Amino acid sequence: MLKQSDNILENELFKSIYEKTPDYIKGLNLMDFSNKGEFTFTLKKEHLKPYDEQTNPQGLNLEEWFAGYAKEAKVSTAGIRGPQNILNPQDTRFPINLVGIVLATLAKALVAKEKYPNKRIVKVAGCEVRYNSQLFLDAIARIQAAQGIETLVPQSRKTIPIWLASFLAFKLDLLGGEYITSSHGISVKNATKDLNCQGSQYLPEESMEFVDKIQQIFDETNKNGSYKIKISAQNNPLINEKAMANIQDGVNLYVEYLKSGVAQDINLDLIKKYESKIVVECVGGSAYRTLSRVLDKLGILDKFAWFNTEETPFFHGIGKYNHTPKGEKAFYDYSVDATVVAKKSDGTKFFPVIETMGYDKKLKDYPIGTAVLITDPDHDRLTVTQIEGVNAIDTLNTLGIDYVKLDSERILTVFTANQAFLMIMDFWAKQLKSKGAWNTNPRFMIKTTASALSWDEWGKNNGVKVVNVPVGFKEIANIMKKVELKLKTNPNDEVIIDDVLGNPINLGVNPRLVFGGEESGGMIMGTEELIKSEHGRLAVAMREKSATEAIVVASALIAKLGTKPLSQYLNDVFDENKIIGRFDTRVDIAYYNESEPDINKLKLDKIAGEEKRTLNDIFYLSMAIALKKGKITLDGIKNILNNKFNKDGLTFDNLKSVKFVGDGTYLEFADKYIEIRPSGTDAKTKAYGGGLNKDDIQKYATVLGNYSGKRTQLHKELISEELYKNCKELAMEYYLEFVDKDANNEPFEIPQYNF
Numbered sequence: 001m002l003k004q005s006d007n008i009l010e011n012e013l014f015k016s017i018y019e020k021t022p023d024y025i026k027g028l029n030l031m032d033f034s035n036k037g038e039f040t041f042t043l044k045k046e047h048l049k050p051y052d053e054q055t056n057p058q059g060l061n062l063e064e065w066f067a068g069y070a071k072e073a074k075v076s077t078a079g080i081r082g083p084q085n086i087l088n089p090q091d092t093r094f095p096i097n098l099v100g101i102v103l104a105t106l107a108k109a110l111v112a113k114e115k116y117p118n119k120r121i122v123k124v125a126g127c128e129v130r131y132n133s134q135l136f137l138d139a140i141a142r143i144q145a146a147q148g149i150e151t152l153v154p155q156s157r158k159t160i161p162i163w164l165a166s167f168l169a170f171k172l173d174l175l176g177g178e179y180i181t182s183s184h185g186i187s188v189k190n191a192t193k194d195l196n197c198q199g200s201q202y203l204p205e206e207s208m209e210f211v212d213k214i215q216q217i218f219d220e221t222n223k224n225g226s227y228k229i230k231i232s233a234q235n236n237p238l239i240n241e242k243a244m245a246n247i248q249d250g251v252n253l254y255v256e257y258l259k260s261g262v263a264q265d266i267n268l269d270l271i272k273k274y275e276s277k278i279v280v281e282c283v284g285g286s287a288y289r290t291l292s293r294v295l296d297k298l299g300i301l302d303k304f305a306w307f308n309t310e311e312t313p314f315f316h317g318i319g320k321y322n323h324t325p326k327g328e329k330a331f332y333d334y335s336v337d338a339t340v341v342a343k344k345s346d347g348t349k350f351f352p353v354i355e356t357m358g359y360d361k362k363l364k365d366y367p368i369g370t371a372v373l374i375t376d377p378d379h380d381r382l383t384v385t386q387i388e389g390v391n392a393i394d395t396l397n398t399l400g401i402d403y404v405k406l407d408s409e410r411i412l413t414v415f416t417a418n419q420a421f422l423m424i425m426d427f428w429a430k431q432l433k434s435k436g437a438w439n440t441n442p443r444f445m446i447k448t449t450a451s452a453l454s455w456d457e458w459g460k461n462n463g464v465k466v467v468n469v470p471v472g473f474k475e476i477a478n479i480m481k482k483v484e485l486k487l488k489t490n491p492n493d494e495v496i497i498d499d500v501l502g503n504p505i506n507l508g509v510n511p512r513l514v515f516g517g518e519e520s521g522g523m524i525m526g527t528e529e530l531i532k533s534e535h536g537r538l539a540v541a542m543r544e545k546s547a548t549e550a551i552v553v554a555s556a557l558i559a560k561l562g563t564k565p566l567s568q569y570l571n572d573v574f575d576e577n578k579i580i581g582r583f584d585t586r587v588d589i590a591y592y593n594e595s596e597p598d599i600n601k602l603k604l605d606k607i608a609g610e611e612k613r614t615l616n617d618i619f620y621l622s623m624a625i626a627l628k629k630g631k632i633t634l635d636g637i638k639n640i641l642n643n644k645f646n647k648d649g650l651t652f653d654n655l656k657s658v659k660f661v662g663d664g665t666y667l668e669f670a671d672k673y674i675e676i677r678p679s680g681t682d683a684k685t686k687a688y689g690g691g692l693n694k695d696d697i698q699k700y701a702t703v704l705g706n707y708s709g710k711r712t713q714l715h716k717e718l719i720s721e722e723l724y725k726n727c728k729e730l731a732m733e734y735y736l737e738f739v740d741k742d743a744n745n746e747p748f749e750i751p752q753y754n755f
Helices: 008-020 062-075 098-115 133-146 162-171 204-224 241-246 248-259 265-273 286-297 390-399 417-434 453-461 473-489 547-561 566-576 599-628 634-648 694-706 713-718 721-740
Strands: 039-044 080-083 122-127 150-152 176-180 189-195 226-231 278-282 304-307 320-323 329-333 371-375 382-389 402-405 410-414 443-448 464-469 494-498 504-509 512-518 522-524 583-590 655-660 665-669 672-678 684-691
Touching: 008 320, 008 329, 039 204, 062 080, 062 098, 062 204, 098 133, 098 189, 098 204, 098 226, 122 133, 122 162, 133 150, 133 176, 133 189, 133 226, 162 176, 162 189, 162 248, 189 204, 204 226, 241 248, 248 286, 248 547, 265 417, 265 547, 278 286, 278 547, 286 304, 286 547, 371 547, 382 390, 382 417, 382 547, 382 566, 390 402, 390 410, 390 566, 417 453, 417 512, 417 522, 417 547, 417 566, 443 453, 443 473, 443 504, 453 464, 453 684, 464 473, 464 504, 473 494, 473 512, 522 547, 547 566, 583 694, 599 634, 599 655, 599 665, 599 672, 599 684, 599 713, 599 721, 634 655, 634 694, 634 713, 655 721, 672 694, 684 694
Parallel strands: 122 150, 122 176, 278 304, 278 371, 443 464, 443 512
Antiparallel strands: 039 226, 080 189, 176 189, 320 329, 371 382, 382 410, 402 410, 494 504, 512 522, 583 684, 655 665, 665 672, 672 684
């Protein structure tokens, strides 16, 4: 029976998926998790091969699924994610499916048992509100229980944020965790984010351990004809809801942590005295359950108004359209990333996600100056916006701040994370200085290369050392762990860390993290005293970005400013710190419609898109690798780029360097930077820019990001065919060298738990 919704657009999505799903998929009943008792799923040799109605009616084509899964595990920046059949979660034609979740969970459990034989292995598991998330959570907990692994889960499998699962993995000294989310991605996507014992997302080498184990399961299945997988009863005592209930899902512990960092009285007192309401937009609704409890325990809940507190996997229709960007009639999802900018048919820019939030009506009775803080379903990212009068438009244009028109008199300013986080880090630094705490330790920040140049400039002006890393919060966490190892082994020595640009960065003796973040909206802040786990491990900061931390600091800043708009504060930060690179941009190039319901067309479109993405990537990457290996000069690269792009109005005469930065190619100019980066999880190219002139960086990012990647004659003459073909492999070697240098590989020891 076709699933029905009260939302017309969601019904269109259901209808299109139902019609594109073949009958043999609709009839699948491989494992029934509505069965609350123990049962066994038998993986058969036939399941590994393609479906054929006559010769292999049991075919699931799991070998093809696994090839794609393993490929993504090697490069993924944010969990192994992809689209799913939201109506038929056992549909193995899709990257994310119930069978795949079961296999991956079993493989991780087997790896854990081999590493820690005869030990009490405890993990945490959680999810947000996406389609089938609770089913996947139930499957994970029951598979782990069947293998003797204890899983802490919220009561009734309710939602928690990714940062809370990460926090508990570290704070309670667990072996790790599983979290089901696809962050701010489109509604039909899902993923498992694997958390290690630090609460950090798996690095590729950690993922490959369980990927290899899946291969062993397949080998055994092929050899013996079948492989039995046990699923425990739903009430198995190893599925521990009581421990999570006793600690209120960890909310009390997290509030205690916040009070040692950003939720000190110096910030809370400002918020408590603020006379206006700050609006929190809970896209998907799942942030509300945890965030409201945290704010209540901090004594500031009454200062907030809420939008979209009801949990829904369709995310209230946010980001959803009944036509593609080209105007074609089809369901199209722009994701729930409020900062996404698109162009209408007449060429004008607009915010497609914010346009679907209905703010022209919802904000009608809110006064000018009201801040709207937008967070995503797993509550790790934050977008800062504020109502201003139309008289601010000229100033906003000068500052490079975009806005959405609400009515004839009011607009909603929309700050990029680069702009918002610059204000937040500056405000927090001033707060620490005002209470005399700033100079107690040297300060440093960790940022991705794709983030703003203004952050580097601000750091230099404030004596804050900056460590640049590849995109992905696990990269930020990896630097934290390197710093912590040095603090532990040589506490009286200067801490020196290499950044991904190849620079050794001296952080000083006993440094403290003041900010860690990325331009996509995720950030974390450290504490004055090192964070201590229940059994004595120390950390400079938590391992996952947290919109709650960002909301606390942003709210204190808003309260401090009173009637002064955030845009004016941003201008003050620019002026006080003599920041030159004030502007930033990001151009997202998607090579196919991720919402396409026909999986066969989706796969073909994605493969074609990945080829386009890769050609664009290696056009620039091959030059960076050739320069690093001394096979080309910088002048040679300038000639290649000028030869190709002069006709588009671009010039490369002031290009200073071209570097591979772990996952993309970074072009440093005298007046700007442009980074071209292939998505690690999809058929997309992302082009970032920062510099002195917004129109200039947008032009460079757009032209370079959209280039087909076709090799020019000069490119062929100066870059050998061998190097061109091997540049991805060489780049991976350089990346792993960066990751492994000074790596904190201290073995995890399972403690004696007191719960």
